[in-house]
Every structure is written in C-alpha cells, then in structure tokens.
Amino acid sequence: MRFERGADLLVWSLLVLNGVVVSLLSEVLRRALRRGDVDRNLLTSVVGGTSDAIYVKDLDGRYLLANGAAAGYLGRSQAEVLGRDDLAMLPVETALAITKLDGDIIASGRTQTQEEFLVNEAGERILFQSTKGPVYDASGAVVGLFGVSRDITKSKLAEERIQYLAHYDVLTGLPNRVQLDERIQHAIAQAAEGGQKLALLFLDLDHFKDINDSLGHSVGDALLMALARRLRAIMRADDMVARLGGDEFVFLLQGVDVAGLAQTAQRILDVVEETFSIEQHELTVSGSIGIALYPDDSGDLEGLVKCADAAMYRAKQNGRNRYCFFTAEIEALAVRRMQVVSALRHALEQHQLTIHYQPQFSARDGRIIGAEALLRWHHPSLGQVSPEEFIPAAEDSGLIVPIGEWVLRHAVRQMRAWLDEGMTPFVLAVNLSTVQFRHPNLPAMVAAILAEEQLPAQYLELELTESGAMHDPPAAIAVMDQLHEHGVRMAIDDFGIAYSSLSYLKKFKVYKLKIDQSFVRDISADPEDRAIVTAIIAMARGLGLRTIAEGVETQAQLDFLREHGCDEIQGYYYSKPLTAEQFGRFVQEVEPCAA
Structure with a gap:
C-alpha cells in the first residue's frame, strides 16, 4: 500500500477481503504514520462502520489505527489500543505468534492472506482470516503494516461440520459411504501393488425394524449407537467399519485369509448377539453377514458391496444369524432374485x-x-x-x-x-x-x-x-x-x-x-x-x-x-x-x- 497526494485530490487505496471493500483515506493514514495521531472523526466515518477489524501498526508493532471491531477483539477501547502493541494486550503466546507473522509479511514485501488464531485475555479462541501487507511512505520506505481481519470462527466450524457430515454417519459417528469409497479405493491400489486380498463384509441386522416399530425409534437409535461402539472396539487398526444407513454396516478388512475371515465374521455375530440394555429394555438381536473378496469377486466398491449384499441375503435365507461367502451360485440366485422382483412389479x-x-x-x-x-x-x-x-x-x-x-x-x-x-x-x-x-x-x-x-x-x-x-x-x-x-x-x-x-x-x-x-x-x-x-x-x-x-x-x-x-x-x-x-x-x- 502506497500513500500519495496529487493535484490536491485524495487517492483512495482499496483493500478487498471476502468481497468487502475497505476504503482508507491515504491522507489520514499518512498523517497517522507521520505524527502518530488520527483524525478520529474522519476515521470513524471511514472504517468505523465495518465489522471487520481494520488496523495499522508501526514497525515496532504499536497500533497507529484501530477501528472499533479491532479494539473489541483485543478487549480494549480504541483509545486504549492506540500506541500499544499486542504483547501489552494479549497472552504472550498469542502475541508472539502474531508478531512473528507480521514480521514475516513485512520482510516479504508482499500482501498476504492467511488464517490466524487470537486468544484474548478472556480466553476466547477466535479464528481470523487476515489480509496484511507492508505500508510504504511517499519515498517508498516501509513504515508499518496494515491489516484487515475477519472473524471466521463460526463459518469455519460450519465448514468443518459440513466436511464431517460428508464423511461420517451422524448417529453412530462411524465412517459413511463416502469415506468408505475413498478408503477402499486407496486400499485396492495398495492390495493390487502388493498382491494382497481385501475383504468386504456386509452386516444387516435381523428383524431390526420390529424394535423400531414396537419400542420406538429412540430405542432403535440407541441400540445402533451401542452396537457401533462394540464393532469399532473389535476392529484392527488398519480395518474399517462404516454404516451405510439403517441397520446396515460394512467392514473393510485388509491382508486377510479365508480362515481368518470366518473367525472375524463369527466374532462380529457374537458381538451383535450380546444383550443390549437400552432404556430399561434388555434387547437381543442377531445379524446376517455376506462376505466378498477382492480381487476374486470384484475389483471395485460397488461390485464388492453388490456381491456381499447378495451373500448376506443368502445368509438370511439359510436361517439368519450366520455368515455366507459370495459364490457363483449366489450370483446366479441374486440375478434371479432381481429378475423376479423386476417382473413382479408388472405381474398385477x-x-x-x-x-x-x-x-x-x-x-x-x-x-x-x-x-x-x-x-x-x-x-x-x-x-x-x-x-x-x-x-x-x-x-x-x-x-x-x-x-x-x-x-x-x-x-x-x-x-x-x-x-x-x-x-x-x-x-x-x-x-x-x-x-x-x-x-x-x-x-x-x-x-x-x-x-x-x-x-x-x-x-x-x-x-x-x-x-x-x-x-x-x-x-x-x-x-x-x-x-x-x-x-x-x-x-x-x-x-x-x-x-x-x-x-x-x-x-x-x-x-x-x-x-x-x-x-x-x-x-x-x-x-x-x-x-x-x-x-x-x-x-x-x-x-x-x-x-x-x-x-x-x-x-x-x-x-x-x-x-x-x-x-x-x-x-x-x-x-x-x-x-x-x-x-x-x-x-x-x-x-x-x-x-
């Protein structure tokens, strides 16, 4: 930012932050930098109405200009801020971090936009998006630093929440289908490179709808949350359990053998069958599991889920509360079942x-x-x-x-x-x-x-x-x-x-x-x-x-x-x-x- 006067006209310097245009009168800033004082009425009219923090510091970090928003974040009045540095108003750790960032920006000679935290004396942790840059006088010498900072704490939390919801199931906290897809793509690439097998296990609870219908969805949801904790506890560090929705869970297991898979599937069934104490109800449920292997049964997530789902359906047909590996026969039965369902829609x-x-x-x-x-x-x-x-x-x-x-x-x-x-x-x-x-x-x-x-x-x-x-x-x-x-x-x-x-x-x-x-x-x-x-x-x-x-x-x-x-x-x-x-x-x- 450079300050000049020409033909008795004031030159406006424009700073754009997130679509907000902040106009600083160059003459006001020049006077402030030269004399260390500010025409307060003019300052108020220029920058006092914005909710963004607008400020100017000298090379020693002392505030030469600070609007009401900037002073508020520092926990001071505007009068208390002017002439003081961050060390005098903020916790030491926060002040030193800001001072270092300001020094790096001045040394770079470039205006930069970054995220930075401020912890005020009240202990509040605020996340800012700050645009800062060096201030030059008429001769081109660096005489200070300007900054415009916007509180993005709420928007950042909302962004993180959106990101969380995109990858995790809200009810159970388990990974959802999106994260499962990302994880399995990475796992398939590793397995293909190392010549290893992957297993996808599809778990569906037996007659879970009856619990919702008879005891209410609050009891059903509580059972699902308790089950999710159990399932997460028995998984190895490299394995993954995700919830697809309803009472359907999917397990991604790496580096497996068939014998080990059978033991794992039975362990899952045993954990599912353990009694749940939910809202004074003693509940016992069972599950059916279908198992599909990479690369034997399919080479992608959709195919593996389809194969595991068909095997799970076969497990239910065989009496429920059991596991079943996908086979060519099951594939034929799954195709037949789809044909039957499709044809049945037109039978009437x-x-x-x-x-x-x-x-x-x-x-x-x-x-x-x-x-x-x-x-x-x-x-x-x-x-x-x-x-x-x-x-x-x-x-x-x-x-x-x-x-x-x-x-x-x-x-x-x-x-x-x-x-x-x-x-x-x-x-x-x-x-x-x-x-x-x-x-x-x-x-x-x-x-x-x-x-x-x-x-x-x-x-x-x-x-x-x-x-x-x-x-x-x-x-x-x-x-x-x-x-x-x-x-x-x-x-x-x-x-x-x-x-x-x-x-x-x-x-x-x-x-x-x-x-x-x-x-x-x-x-x-x-x-x-x-x-x-x-x-x-x-x-x-x-x-x-x-x-x-x-x-x-x-x-x-x-x-x-x-x-x-x-x-x-x-x-x-x-x-x-x-x-x-x-x-x-x-x-x-x-x-x-x-x-």
Whole structure:
C-alpha cells in the first residue's frame, strides 16, 4: 500500500477481503504514520462502520489505527489500543505468534492472506482470516503494516461440520459411504501393488425394524449407537467399519485369509448377539453377514458391496444369524432374485397372478367347511414361480402390500360369486404376510373390501403365521382386536414352529390354530411329532380354539388326527389347490357324497 497526494485530490487505496471493500483515506493514514495521531472523526466515518477489524501498526508493532471491531477483539477501547502493541494486550503466546507473522509479511514485501488464531485475555479462541501487507511512505520506505481481519470462527466450524457430515454417519459417528469409497479405493491400489486380498463384509441386522416399530425409534437409535461402539472396539487398526444407513454396516478388512475371515465374521455375530440394555429394555438381536473378496469377486466398491449384499441375503435365507461367502451360485440366485422382483412389479397389471383354492374338510364327517386362497404366479419367461420364491421378494421390495390387497379383494369377490351361485356357505381363509399385518391401514382396508364386495365378515378368515404374531405381541393384539370388531376371524398359521407365549395366545383374538405340515409329515413314525401334535390339539381345546392340520396326504395321518380330536383337515389326501372353476366342480362332486 502506497500513500500519495496529487493535484490536491485524495487517492483512495482499496483493500478487498471476502468481497468487502475497505476504503482508507491515504491522507489520514499518512498523517497517522507521520505524527502518530488520527483524525478520529474522519476515521470513524471511514472504517468505523465495518465489522471487520481494520488496523495499522508501526514497525515496532504499536497500533497507529484501530477501528472499533479491532479494539473489541483485543478487549480494549480504541483509545486504549492506540500506541500499544499486542504483547501489552494479549497472552504472550498469542502475541508472539502474531508478531512473528507480521514480521514475516513485512520482510516479504508482499500482501498476504492467511488464517490466524487470537486468544484474548478472556480466553476466547477466535479464528481470523487476515489480509496484511507492508505500508510504504511517499519515498517508498516501509513504515508499518496494515491489516484487515475477519472473524471466521463460526463459518469455519460450519465448514468443518459440513466436511464431517460428508464423511461420517451422524448417529453412530462411524465412517459413511463416502469415506468408505475413498478408503477402499486407496486400499485396492495398495492390495493390487502388493498382491494382497481385501475383504468386504456386509452386516444387516435381523428383524431390526420390529424394535423400531414396537419400542420406538429412540430405542432403535440407541441400540445402533451401542452396537457401533462394540464393532469399532473389535476392529484392527488398519480395518474399517462404516454404516451405510439403517441397520446396515460394512467392514473393510485388509491382508486377510479365508480362515481368518470366518473367525472375524463369527466374532462380529457374537458381538451383535450380546444383550443390549437400552432404556430399561434388555434387547437381543442377531445379524446376517455376506462376505466378498477382492480381487476374486470384484475389483471395485460397488461390485464388492453388490456381491456381499447378495451373500448376506443368502445368509438370511439359510436361517439368519450366520455368515455366507459370495459364490457363483449366489450370483446366479441374486440375478434371479432381481429378475423376479423386476417382473413382479408388472405381474398385477399384466394379469399374471391367479388364485387357487385348496378345500378344507371336517375331520368328523368329511364335509367341505372351508378353503384356503393360495396365490400363484406364471410368468411368460420365468415360468411358474413358486410362492417360496416370490413372496419373500415381494416383502423385501414392498410389493406385498398391493399384491396382498389384490389377493384379498379377488378372493372375497370369488366367495361372493360362489354364494350367489348357491354354493353351500363355508369360510374362506386368506394369508397375511407380516408386512401386511403391520400396515396401519389393514383393518380399515379389510372392512372396506368386505363392504364393497358385499360379503358378510363371517365368511372370511385371515391367517397370520405364529412368528408374525410374536414379532410384536402387543401390536398384534391391537390389530386383532380391530379385525374382531369388524367380525373377521383370525387363525394362527404354521403353529408349533415358533415360540409362542401362552399368556399372549390367550389374548390373541383367534379362533383356530393351524398345525404346521412339518409335524404332520412324519406323524405316523416320529414319536416326537405325534407328541407335539397331540399337545397342540389338547392345548387348543383347553383354550376353546379349533385346530386344522395342513399337509395331510395319507390315510394313516388322517386316522391319527381324527383319533386325537383335530377338527379340520387340509392336504393332498383330499385335494390339491384348484382354480376357481375347478373348485366349483369339485364341490358339486363332493357334496352329494358327503351328504
């Protein structure tokens, strides 16, 4: 900065800092530098209105000019600042750092912009962005230093916060997908150079949504934070655990072997399964892990995550709470699953779904007293897709809700048509998935369909699996109560394969237990199956509930069930699932015989 006078005109020197133009009257500064005083009124009008600190020092570091903002940061009045140096007003360490920086700038002969900290006498730590440069007199000699400093503490913290949010998960503090991507690119480069393997482990908690639904998101979030601390604690220094979102975690392990990976995966599962104490709740969860290797399975993050995710899904299919390595077979299954999900999205509109009906019979006299509606799907290129394959895909993709509503509406409509044709009334059973059952609109939707199709509720029975009911018993009770108010019957499907509390079973508004076919299959030869079936029938009778056995295929099975008091029979012994037209003919053939 140079000061001159020409043709009796004042020459303005402009200093730009972060878009702020600070104008200093050269004549005022020249006088200040020569005489050490300042025309205060003129100074106030020029620099007093800005929030940036504006100041001028002589070569000894004494302030010749300081606006109100500069004096405020120093904890002094403007009058107290003039003629004093930083050592007289700031902690020694801070003052020495500023003095050194000022000296370096003067020695360089250049104006520079840098960040610097100021700790005032109150102990406040302030970060400034300062533009400083030497001041020259008319002869070109350096006579001091000017400076303009802006407090960027808040903006810097905001910048750091933004940077943190870009690389870390807010809830758990673990690295996020962005940082994982950066880290794995570096790790892949190192592994490729050294001929080493990398492993990516994909962890997904089993049934975590049930915790959020039953206990609230605050409990779920607290569990995730506690789990993150556990996972971080068991990782080696060179390894990484990141949260992708929800209940999904990814581990990046370097320099690994297959045997060591298996041990690590099991260690992670063990840590996940340890009990959590959250807000007076003792919670136990499990997880499923998929494992993918670099370079064996893929050469980039997206590919590794895709492979590990497919392996994780396979682990869930195999029973959950286990790990699974990615294989070519899993890749084929993953491709098939994507094909199924994609095709399923168009199955309704393209009329590929049909409903078959399997008759249910009275064990006492062989009359048809009910039927179960069973969904079937035939795709033009995929062929006949089994429910065991497409129902889980529908649940995972969220398609189960519209598909379930379609099944219920068409089954109810068919039942109404049979009654209008004069068919002897019976009860039609329709299955509910756990996802459907948890949908808040279920009771209202069921009531609306019954009203629209004009079917009395007494002819509809909804089946829910035992495990579905026990995911969240209090919530299940509430939904069953609402359905009961609409006159709809509930039955527990696949009874015996999950753990049910008798105290809850008494509270469930159900009127029938369906004995799972796995107990019926070997009932003639397996003493344990016979004991289980006998106990279920006796318990149901004691609770005032009916029983129905599914999967009955032989005379011996039928005889045992009749002998021990099972009320209803369903299975290939009597009939396979039939189309609506076939079912109508079957009823006409059977009813005269039963009569």
